[in-house]
Amino acid sequence: MKPSLWTVLLLSFSVLAFAPERAKADLDYLVGIGPRVAGSPAAAQAAEYLAAQARAAGYAVEFQPFSYTRSRDTGSSLSLGPTRLEALALSGSPGGTFEAPLQAVPGVGAAGDYAGLDVRGKIVVVRRGVIPFLEKARQAAAQGAVAVVVVNNEPGAVRGTYGGVGPIPGVTVSGSEGEALFARSGERARLVVGAVLEQAQARNVIARRPDSSAPSVVVGGHYDSVQGAPGANDNASGTVTVLELARSLAGEGWAKDVWYVWFDGEEDGLWGSRNFVQAFPERVRGLKAMLNLDMVGVRASPALGVGGDAALLRLLEQSGAQFNDIGNSGGSDHVPFAQAGVPVLFFHWGIDPNYHQPTDTVADPKLLAETAVAVRAALERILKQ
Ligand SMILES: [Zn+2]
Structure with missing residues (x-):
């Protein structure tokens, strides 16, 4: 059967658009695993899931293993x-x-x-x-x-x-x-x-187009969570928004050199992003921007907060995106990139009452989609001009 023009349009739209229901399914999967403490079997399962999903969307995936010393609370x-x-x-x-x-x-x-x-x-x-x-x-x-x-x-x-x-x-x-x-x-x-020191074996998940040899922009978020918390908002929300953005941009020529990175070990002290910056100085040097998503699934403040580089914030403003400038906020994976001289943007809806609690179990797919619109607007402004 020959598809009508309308079907073709619908199909291409469904391929390109950010699908909140798909992001929700990803989120439910990650939260269902339980707390994704760096180095735990749950975190390994989450990393495998992200890698499989990225590959299914046409990306080449590499794992970046690293280790560090941390204490476990007994x-x-x-x-x-x-x-x-x-x-x-x-x-x-x-x-x-x-x-x-x-x-x-x-x-x-x-x-x-x-x-x-x-x-x-x-x-x-x-x-x-x-x-x-x-x-x-x-x-x-x-x-x-x-x-x-x-x-x-x-x-x-x-x-x-x-x-x-x-x-x-x-x-x-x-x-x-x-x-x-x-x-x-x-x-x-x-x-x-009751703290015992142990070595955590962690890994970042890095997705790029097979034909991309160096990133122009890194879009990332940490996928690990703290002990005892399933980390829906912190930070399965950012993780799945990055994943669904990757799917929706997989066919866009202008987004060829956008790399998607899911960081591990953030909760123990930004270990994943610090290791990325240390291990790949060439990749980092060529970056026009690093966009970090952390806690973007609960409306903890009236507007989406975006902080970071002043010039990038102006670009985002020109795109018409609605956001609240949260200045040079720290405490997440954009920081090591900023310290390495990369212009960063940090997307964050604020700290919700379930932060780092066993009750961090929900994130709003509509909010993820809203965040994705702003991230995409920033990407288009950065890469199309
Ligand atoms: Zn976080």
Whole structure:
């Protein structure tokens, strides 16, 4: 049967358009695997799925293996007399059990916050935010503290990372339980940091057209998630949006040298993107842009947030895309590229209440499609002119 012109148009449209229902199916698959902790069988299964899907869309796929040291939390707590708080060891924290006086440090534990305090041999309590966990630990260690307790700046718990091996043990406690600690300086506390150091064997998944020898743009997102969280929004949302974008752009001539990279080990400290930048200096040098998608499936703020390079943000604005400029936001896989001099854009709808929780199980396909429109607009502006 000869297809009508209308059928041909419909077919070509369905091939080219971003299909939210397909992205949803990808997302359901990834979330169904369970938490995709770097180096775990679940993460391996996710990587195989992404590779198979990219190959099915016509891409050549390469795996980039790498390894790093991290700590695994085997159970941590902070006790003051009969009061026992659940704690979460920071990734990269040494383990150990400490009995020492507690010392509240005002502010976020920056150098200036220690003025007039003697914290030698003590367990310090600081607030989350402003400076990285590792910096808080370095300051505490420099002042002679034996361990650092970081109180979350939101009511719930949070898993954090040193992004490497920390100088002293560190944990986070929930904001709701931890706030009271600031009134208990001088009391003896018992801190158990159940952390064992281990080697994580991780891998990035890199997809390119078979006829592309070097990338002009990398579009990426991390596919790993934290322990205990199935990571629907963080970051199966970005992962499947990148995948469906790859499918929808597979036949576009102008997008030939767009490479799609799914990063591993982001949650332990941007290991995947850092390793990509280190391992492929030539590829990185030729990049016009790197676009990173992280947490794009839950409307945690009124508008899509896009941060990064000022010139790229202007280009995106000219395309008519609707977004909120979130400035030079850090904390995700665009950072190592920006540090290597690559203009970056970071697409992010904000931190939702299920962030790093077992309840991070949903992402809105409509929002993924909305994000994809903006990413595609940026790509067209970057590559077509
Ligand atoms: Zn993330």
